[in-house]
Amino acid sequence: MAPALETRGLVKRFGGLVATDDVTFKLEQGARHALIGPNGAGKTTFINLLTGVLTPTSGQILLEGEDITRLRPELRVQRGLARTFQINQLFPAMTPLETLGLAVSERMGGGRDWWRVIGSKREIVDEIVEIAQRFRLTDVLDERTSNLAYGKQRLLEIAVAFACRPRVLLLDEPAAGVPEAERHELLATVAALPRDVSVLLIEHDMDLVFSFADRISVLVNGALFTEGTVEEVSSDPRVRAVYLGESVDE
Amino acid sequence: MLTILFDGIAYGMLLFVLACGLAVTLGLMNFVNLAHGAFAMAGGYVTAVLMNRFGVPFLLTLPLAFAVPAIIGLVLERTLYKQLYARSHLDQVLFSIGLVFMAVAAVDYTMGSQQQMIQIPTWLQGRVEILGIQVGLYRSFIIAVCGVLVVALQFVLTRTRFGSRLRAAVDDPRVARGLGINVSVIFATTFAVGSGLAGLGGALGAEILGLDPTFPLKFMIYFLIVVTVGGTTSITGPFLGSLLLGIADVAGKYYVPSLGAFVIYTLMIVVLVLRPQGLFARAR
């Protein structure tokens, strides 16, 4: 079986600066994979290449064996590659209900529907209910998103991505900025993501990485530094050197 | 041919003098002030009233044509404009259009709807021949004033402490405040200077463009074209932009008169589609 997501010799240059340096990477089916690295290591560039916000200078990106290197961002989403953002990117003037409804109906190809009211389809309603329960949003569905507590917004951020029913989900620091009191709820939901979704987690928080991931890749200066199981990487002295040297800033 | 080039430059310079105040408020403070023309009109009327009613010589009216709009600008900035810095461009557009309507009606009420004329001094009238081209004296005067302005503005913005503080205040008002910069004073000063420059432009332009209460509406489009085409991140952008537009407009009308009216608009659309940030803007 092809890996869920794969890059081959991925390079991105900005002028003279090499932001992504020949990254060859595999995310296996059903994996819980963490991508770590010090600040400025090129994690964000890497994600932007995967999702199509940036086009690579050279190299290939494959989603379940299919080349998506030149595909437009929204088409990648439609093929099952969804992401969350490090800083919430939500629709402040819409309710969580509308946000989820939008994502679900878009996925079902309803976005071109000019005529029907969005709530009229049974399968959409059922799916929203399921997602709302999974992400503990049922009691805030009708609030304006901008009025939600930060933790709930964070949950919604993941829920929207999940509503795209991804095969591969890229989580960009899902717990960033969440206050301690709401943190547990968030981690529990992340841990409970279904196993048929392959997850790539970009994270600084080592506790979260160790509790969640079964493999870890380390990105340094745009290049893959090392990769292995949690034990291998956490015991690698070079990683500790690179990482601890930087993590003071975090 | 050279005469056309000269006329184009003079016209472009005139556009620049009128628009550079807007370039300052829009480019540096990111405020879309469509009422810019109203400040220009104020300057024009100051000059016209002083000359026609009190017999003040043209040159002496110019400092006042700068000062009066600057003071009006300062007062309005302190009372009204400052509340709108954080608002959307749309809000700013609506607010300043409202001001324009009020200004047009108010001037109409106080000064009448007819054209105001000024008499430039005789030593600025007429033409001389330089290097075989006929050169209008008043146009040369405008070019000179404009040249001085560009240099002065560029100097103030890039070389002085005020300039660097202004840039800091624009980039991030919060951080600037943290550094002990009095952001509101800086903004107020900049706005006042911008308005004053508009007034000066209005006074200088009255001779060529005419002056009546609809001035702010008639020329608003030209100011905006100059600033958006030139790009709003610097003073040199709008300067080059106005030169380009001035020359293109004059040359276009000279060589293909039937298409004359299209040149400036088409040029603007093409530039903005290819370079939405403006022709001479550094990519942000």
Add this chain to the structure above:
Amino acid sequence: MLRRTLLSAVGATAAMLALSGVAMAQETVKIGLILPMTGPFASTGRQIEAAAKLYMQQKGDTVAGKKIQLIVKDDTGTADVTKRLAQELIVNDKIAVMAGFGLTPLALAPAPLATQAKVPEVVMAAATSTITEASPFIVRTSFTLPQATVPMADWAAQNGLKKVATLVSDYGPGIDAEKAFTAAFTAKGGQVENLRVPLANPDFSPFLQKVADAKPDALFVFVPSGIGAQFMKQFVERGLDKSGIKLIGPGDVTDDDLLNNMGDVALGAITTQHYSADHDSAENKAFVEAFKKANNGMRPNFMAVGGYDGMHLIYEGLKKTNGEGGQALVDAMKGMSWTSPRGPVSIDPQTRDIVQNIYVRKVERKNGELYNVEFATIPNVKDPVKAAKSN
């Protein structure tokens, strides 16, 4: 939202009541005066309104035992608004006559209404020749551009000008003027080169440079009166006056309203038109004096005289019909003649257009002020376009 709707409904009702309240009095004859009072052509509106009010003030507001009421409306210079206002005045206020109309499209837009509702439309400003043909109810008291232009061509030909460049604003009246002049001047053996300037055009330099290159004997110019001053200044600034190019044209460029402020640049410009504030007659002296007195020293221009005569025509027409409007009023107006501040005028019974003297004038300084000083008269000029059609 509902509250807003209600509020606006209440507002509309109030406005309606306010308007219909005055419509009750029986023996009133209403005149709807539709003018651009705001926007770029506001000064046209001001001049006409001032003249109309002056006339009413002088002659009283009762005609044939009926009270005259003037309703002034601002159409902002927008044709669809003119039409709507005219329609409202006809339907709601039951006006007997509509008058005003600052620009050609503004005069043309309500023409079908005039025909349909049989309400006379007195055009006091707009000057395109064809206007009176748009409805049999249109009567004009201003002038037509060809009427003012063709005498200019004749004068130019008689005075030894061989080669003339024309420079007109690129819109209806400008093109009219260009055509009329070119046809008349070439017919007399002259040579013409045509230039058109976009209407919104702050800088004339490229066009004036073309003129300078062409080296004509004279430059014939027509631009809307507000722009005339800038044009004159730039003409002189370029030194065209010194290079021996005469400035000629219909009187719009040397509009009396603005002329005195233009300064010496205007000196020597030769124009042909139907009215100068300097016109030497007792009627005109009285008119100018009264007008200035009533309007803070503002000098009446050719728009004002159109408004003044328009009111005169309406008053005299109503006297004849005993206050009746409609077809009878138009018929009464046809063929009427009187002595206006501009000189003797009459309404051509066939075309309903004004027949008047056209004067050749030169800008001169008189008692410290600039005036168009008349030095030749071409009597009883009809609109040459329509005259040519009827032959």
Add this chain to the structure above:
Amino acid sequence: MQSTTAETVRTGLSRRGRWGLGEIAFWLVAAATLFFLPERHLILNEIAIIGLFALSLDLILGYAGIVSLGHAAFFGLGAYVAGILAKNGITDPLAGLVVAAIASAILGFVTSFLVLRGSDLTKLMVTLGVALVLGELANQMSWLTGGADGLQGISMGPILGLFEFDIFGTVAYAYSLVVTFVLFVLARRIVVSPFGLSLRSIRDNPLRARAVGIPVNRRLVAVYTLAAAYAGVAGGLLAQTTQFVSLDVLAFHRSADVMLVLVIGGVGYLYGGLIGAVVFKVLQDVLSAWTPQYWQFWIGLILVLLVLAGRERLTDKARFAVKRFFGRFKAQRTDAMPTTSAREI
């Protein structure tokens, strides 16, 4: 638990689609004016047309976040197309509207690609430029458009072969009102559809909209084209009901006015354009009857105050008031039936 959430979801998603009392009242009042304000039909006709024009601007500004200072381009094109058709013998009003809509839609589609990029200011200027170029074209092509004299000699046939336009403007108003209503219903339907929801999401956050898989540019092109068609119909209505077209249908002040109208009424809930048109026109009429020269001063003052008071806040308040109004109504209804629902569960 499951079913109540499902219920919340269902009602929550279709709430926007349901017609509220206030809305019904609005249209009933509008229809009533046909009978109760006969002497105001001319200005009401203009209000209906401007309302439709502002509604079309709301589609792009309120629902997709595209600012435009050149919306008159589409209005003017529609007006000229309808006018020229009628002048050349195709006098059926509805056919004229359809062609006007198609022509404006094509122009909208072509120019939509110009407004996909750049800041608000860039968009303002590009749209403005398009309208200016079009205005200049209309002036130059006077053989077709009548140039500055305006397009004359338009005579319209009866609507559906039945209703002749009359001098009181009653048929004209009824015609404009019905067309506006039909297009409003369509627009209302569209903005609550999944397509409409995706537009709102693009306005709110284009980055996330893309990340949800929405082809942002294509949606923007679609709505811009649609709004252009609406504006074209509004222009067509103006040409047909006034039977005259002049260059100022393309003028800058048209674009600016429609923006003011929409903003006065409030952006982003479709009624803004209609309410704004009523308020603006009545104000203009009252003010200009009161002071023909200086009424613009007061319009300007209102605008300044409106912005200073917080335009969006006011609109939100209006929207909130509407919501509360419906909320109360809904609450009463549910209060009345608690026993039934309990038994069902």
